[in-house]
Amino acid sequence: MEKAYRIKKNNDFQKVYKKGKSVANRQFVVYTRKNKDLEHFRLGISVSKKLGNAVQRNRIKRAIRENFKVHKDDIIPIDLIVIARQPSKEMTTLQIQSSLEHVLKIAKVFNKRIK
Template identity: 35%
Template sequence: MLKRDILRRKEDFDLIYKKGRSVGERYIVLFYMKNGLSYNRIAFLASKKVGNSVRRNRAKRLMKESYRFLKDDIGNGYDIIFIARNTINGKKLRDVEKSMANSLSKSKLYQR
């Protein structure tokens, strides 16, 4: 992922939470909003409810790797936030990837 592809500013997060849309799935919650750019900006989050730092980092790694498999089939021009639920603990990559694909399909961002 390039530096420009990552969401960082608090104002961007606040705007997506306030004016964006959300979709819940078994292992993740997806927030998204059009950004008016020709590329997507992404963020992966895991709160302390997910567990200690080892579990939070594993959850983020699983989401990043799942996104890497799916990114070519996602439409452009969106700000996307993936938030891990505590049910992600102990799950395999394929489970998280399936949950992510389902949430992207529900939001009509997934073009497969």
């Protein structure tokens, strides 16, 4: 994922947490906040140390990033933070992808083309 598509700074994370809206399912929580400055989405990923060692956490983060690469053109310009919950550590990449698509549809971050 390119640098322009990432949220890295704590200040940016805090803005999305405080002023954004959240939706969730059992595996993920997604915070969204309108982004008026950019023409594309930005993504922040949070995976707690409670979910496992670095190998497990990085596997979850890679699966989340891969899902956003697939849907790169279908997401409206918005700031997103994805927080992985406990059940996500036992999931395969395809299960993570379908669960993440489900919660993103609830959050209404897709363009009208995706149903």
